[in-house]
Amino acid sequence: MSWKIEHPCPQCGAPVEMEETDRIFKCEFCRTRLYISPRESFQFFIAPPRPDLDVFFLPYWRFKGVEFSCDELQVTGKIVDSNILAVKLPHLPPSLGVRPQVLKLRYVAPGVPGRFLRPELPFGTAAGRLSARVEGRLPDIFIGEIKSLIYSPLRVKGEWIYDAILDRPLCPAQDGPCAGLEVDETLQPRDQISFLATLCPRCGFDLEGEKDSLVLLCPNCSTSWQAREGAFESVACDFLAPGAGERPDIYLPFWSILPGVDGLKIESRADLARLANLPRVVPGAWEKEPPRFAVPAFKVNPTLFLRLARMMTFLSKKNDRNVEVRKISQHPVTLPLNEALESLRVFIASIAHPKKSVLPHLSQMSFALKDSRLVYLPFTLRGEEFIQPEIGISIQRAALSWGKLI
Numbered sequence: 001m002s003w004k005i006e007h008p009c010p011q012c013g014a015p016v017e018m019e020e021t022d023r024i025f026k027c028e029f030c031r032t033r034l035y036i037s038p039r040e041s042f043q044f045f046i047a048p049p050r051p052d053l054d055v056f057f058l059p060y061w062r063f064k065g066v067e068f069s070c071d072e073l074q075v076t077g078k079i080v081d082s083n084i085l086a087v088k089l090p091h092l093p094p095s096l097g098v099r100p101q102v103l104k105l106r107y108v109a110p111g112v113p114g115r116f117l118r119p120e121l122p123f124g125t126a127a128g129r130l131s132a133r134v135e136g137r138l139p140d141i142f143i144g145e146i147k148s149l150i151y152s153p154l155r156v157k158g159e160w161i162y163d164a165i166l167d168r169p170l171c172p173a174q175d176g177p178c179a180g181l182e183v184d185e186t187l188q189p190r191d192q193i194s195f196l197a198t199l200c201p202r203c204g205f206d207l208e209g210e211k212d213s214l215v216l217l218c219p220n221c222s223t224s225w226q227a228r229e230g231a232f233e234s235v236a237c238d239f240l241a242p243g244a245g246e247r248p249d250i251y252l253p254f255w256s257i258l259p260g261v262d263g264l265k266i267e268s269r270a271d272l273a274r275l276a277n278l279p280r281v282v283p284g285a286w287e288k289e290p291p292r293f294a295v296p297a298f299k300v301n302p303t304l305f306l307r308l309a310r311m312m313t314f315l316s317k318k319n320d321r322n323v324e325v326r327k328i329s330q331h332p333v334t335l336p337l338n339e340a341l342e343s344l345r346v347f348i349a350s351i352a353h354p355k356k357s358v359l360p361h362l363s364q365m366s367f368a369l370k371d372s373r374l375v376y377l378p379f380t381l382r383g384e385e386f387i388q389p390e391i392g393i394s395i396q397r398a399a400l401s402w403g404k405l406i
């Protein structure tokens, strides 16, 4: 289920409709092509049919991704697509329900009439309140391609609070957010997005990338770029060359991450191997090697995500041959680096053997980013599978196209 976003073209003013995951804004009228850079996470609102100053906007966390649960036996993940109330108001709907098909979202911006309630609960807490908690169980870990806020409009009519879209009563006004509302419970909306020209900051050439890609490539000067705080910044990238005679059909991106781990002793590659209790002797050189992780930077099902992360992290062969970026067809990067960093917690739980030794530390662990690179790996299509013959990885074609649909 996906929301649609509507925004006027900054160039010609024509209304443009986008998908929630779109990063490239394309106006069919004036041919403008721009990159959308959010301030932090995206914030949207649903416009009521009659906008006015009496409207209250109630915040909901929007999450689309995977919810991982860890216990002593296994790590399991399930796909989650939800909207969760971000304030502690028990009488109001805990979720936005099934409205996305009909309503369009707009970016929160200064000048929207109404008052925006400040989100009280961080995303993890709000999500924890919604999912059924089992006593003594570890909190679930959410790794998402989408973590945004959606504000839904309310209105007070007499003694009742109404849903301002459906014009339906929700709860008595004295139980709701409007009773004794203080100024500090509301937000001053700020501009949430900036538009960037999709031109290479180094050489001015048109940057390439699919509309949902977080990283754009310059085919002219072989550089890659991601948006941060309203500007493009360079992303360190390696494009690994195919083996002799191989003609790759696609390059798949992986985040290669060197973290500082707090809360568990992982200071070398050897520590990681011991944690996983690998069925082979840990090479002495690994004691001096930093603990680099590699996780998929694209959407796949949770089991495959963890399997690929394990294969890539414990890769013993090193392939340092780089190719020129201009000749390749790359799969879009859709998992943000900060989510990839957070996924290390799940990954560590998934490789730990026995898990009992790690689980008590899981919630307390923290990861600081020391270094990151994108590594693009060449794959060749054989039948219904993408194969990486040198490393021995195969991925069902359906698993990649499924990832694009969720």
Ligand SMILES: [Zn+2]
Residues within 6 Å of the ligand: 009, 010, 011, 012, 013, 014, 027, 028, 029, 030, 031, 032
């Ligand atoms: Zn336009």
Ligand SMILES: [Zn+2]
Residues within 6 Å of the ligand: 200, 201, 202, 203, 204, 205, 218, 219, 220, 221, 222, 223
């Ligand atoms: Zn360039």
